Amino acid sequence: MSKTSGHGERTLDVSNVGQEVWLVKVPKFIRESWSANSGDHEVGRLRVVKHPGQRAPTITFSMNEALVAANKLPREHKFISHDIKQCLGKLEGGPADGAAGQYNISFEGQVVRKYECQPVMDDNYLKLKLETKRAAATPARQAIAIERPANVYKPKSFHPHKVAQERQKESEGKKAREDKDKVLEVLFNAFEKHQYYNIKDLQKITRQPIVSWRCVPILTRLLNIRKKHSVVLLVHLNFNFKVSYWL
């Protein structure tokens, strides 16, 4: 079963445990531009400046010129470091195309540094922000004026998809009244499978005209109505008949 196939046990490949990894939080527009990046190009440059007095280096990131020009993105960003309060490990999951099934997973590395990429607040960036907000505020649906009137549908008696149904009905023929015993046998077989039936379903199963159901007194004794005032009337066998039949 495809549903449960994804549960199998897989070995976690821990050969790469020693690798050190940086975790960087990037803003939305950077992500969009990076994911849209078609080639394996460089997206930017990372500049690590280590001052002699300071313990931690300052890192700045400058985006590629091409990307900046295309999307009007800010160029300079700061990398703000955060403390890692938990142990974070990078896990390599399954294939990107989402194929279900077994795949090997491996542990890719441990996060040693955590950064946040924040663009430098210049005019360019602020303009960008303003525009994104404006775009978010506009509703998705808009009312537009149409020139031609809309379609009008008029009722029909002939429907093409119903032709097949009617043909099948005619092939089955009229329902004839059969012997009581045969009908009873069919009924009992049906009630072996389920306890509650709709009268229409019973009619379909036994292929009897519906009038005979009401007329035959034995049948009225045979069947019990489940809930008399519910929307769907279901019937089940009377207790006496159950017992005698099974005997």
Added chain:
Amino acid sequence: MSSHINQAQLLPKVTEYTVRVPKNVKKKYHMMRFHNANGVNFKNWNTAKMERENNYKEFKSLDDDQPKYGAGSEFGREQRDEARRKRYGINIKKYKADDQPWLLTVKDKNSGVATDKKFKGIREGGVSDNVAWYVFVQAKDGAFEAYPVEEWYNFQPIHRYKSLNAEEAEKEFERRDKIMNYFSVMYQKKRNEDDEADAEEGSKKKASASKAFQLSEMDDWMSDQDSDDDGDEDAEEKLEKKPKKKGGKPSKFVKKHGGKRRRREDGESGTDCEEESDEYDEGAEHEYVSEDSSDPEHEDDEKVTKEMAGVEDDTAMKKLLNSDDEDDENEENKDEDKEDQDENDDEKNKKKKDSSSDLSDSSDDEKPKNKDPKKGDSAPRNADILKRKIAENPDGLMPASKKQRPEGPVTPAPVLPSDSGMFEDQIRRYLVRKPMTTTEILQKLKSKKTGHGSEQLVDIIAVMLKKINPQKQRVKGKMYLSLKSLNG
């Protein structure tokens, strides 16, 4: 710019790296988050396994309210439900294996024994649209490669606690009232397992270990009690005949039976605190009047019987309170008796159970004795007589207690001639004032606190009554004694 300070020192070190976002990455990356407190060190991981938790059954059971066939099922229910769902647009989410939590099993390098650490990783749902996480990995050429992180999983350790199996649980359940320290239960089990594992080494420290680890004396008593648990049930009925039995543990210290004393001399201190059953004493008839009995034992008897008498008197003698001068004393006594009554309540019930059976037995025994002349000279005889009189009372408590003391005390305290006159006067006074039963007389005299034990009092009363020779009437089945005043 040039300065006197060494420029090389001032100049910050600058390095530049290129950042690449590789395309066509076939792998998806996820982040695993562990809490610092768990002490997870990735480098210690030897081998690890991961699998998705299988919640398929739970998912299915949510829908499984109605049977699909057989009794209780409806024909065409599934189709009808599906049609209804489509009509209303209800969407049931399908079960996805990849959405289930991870189960991670890790084997450490350091730990020798295969103690797998187990973790459960639940996916975090809060990664918003505005934030994207990338992982920067330094490639071999010094450039960074940025990979996006798809999902975050929070991993928490799973503990599986050891539990007792059915047999062990039954054993502990029997002891549940007596166990004070539950921590030691599992600890002992663990120790026992370890000891069994070490059995080849021939270590026999089990016994001493359990003693060494007793956290309180209660543990010691528990272990001793276990051995006696079987004896308990058999001896219990017989124990009821012993008036020495008191509810609650403190009373055990009071008990100093000859048999137990002997045990103690062997050097085991724990046996003091056991409940009544003693293999030594099981089934034996106890003679309270043994030559070996010492004073403390005797005191105990008196103490016990005093309490028991107090109980009886309480129930039988309420009318006394209204009519007597000694009301205050009586109330005092009653208060004392009430305290004792709580202790003795269970015994009372037990005695009541036995008394009915005992009465019938003893009445048979007493019949031959009845034929003996009532006027016996010896005090024990009178005691018997008195008891017989009391035995005829339907008040079942008193006779039961008397019966439990077999044969009465062998050496009753001698009736001092100096006291007898006093008693006689008192009894005369009582009987003149109003007819009383012997129990009432006994209670009155007891409340006087003459310093005689209740047995002695009984004897004294018997003697006095013989002297006084009061009139006997039977009212409501009780024998009432009265004296007509001489004056008329």
